Amino acid sequence: MGSPTMEVWAYPLDLAPLLIKAQAGLTYFLLTKRARFGFLMMMAFRPVDTVVVQRHLVSFDRELT
Numbered sequence: 001m002g003s004p005t006m007e008v009w010a011y012p013l014d015l016a017p018l019l020i021k022a023q024a025g026l027t028y029f030l031l032t033k034r035a036r037f038g039f040l041m042m043m044a045f046r047p048v049d050t051v052v053v054q055r056h057l058v059s060f061d062r063e064l065t
Helices: 004-010 015-022 033-055
Strands: none
Touching: 015 033
């Protein structure tokens, strides 16, 4: 099984067009696509966010990050 972050980007297959359009900005996205893109970003970066918080709280050795 791959990384959860990679799975977020790989499935479902209709995410590629969403990511390509998002590169130009979210201004022209319908609210539903803007919300979906926001949730995609949250899912993709949650593991990184967790590491940053844990490091800040000194829950584990800094050398591990």
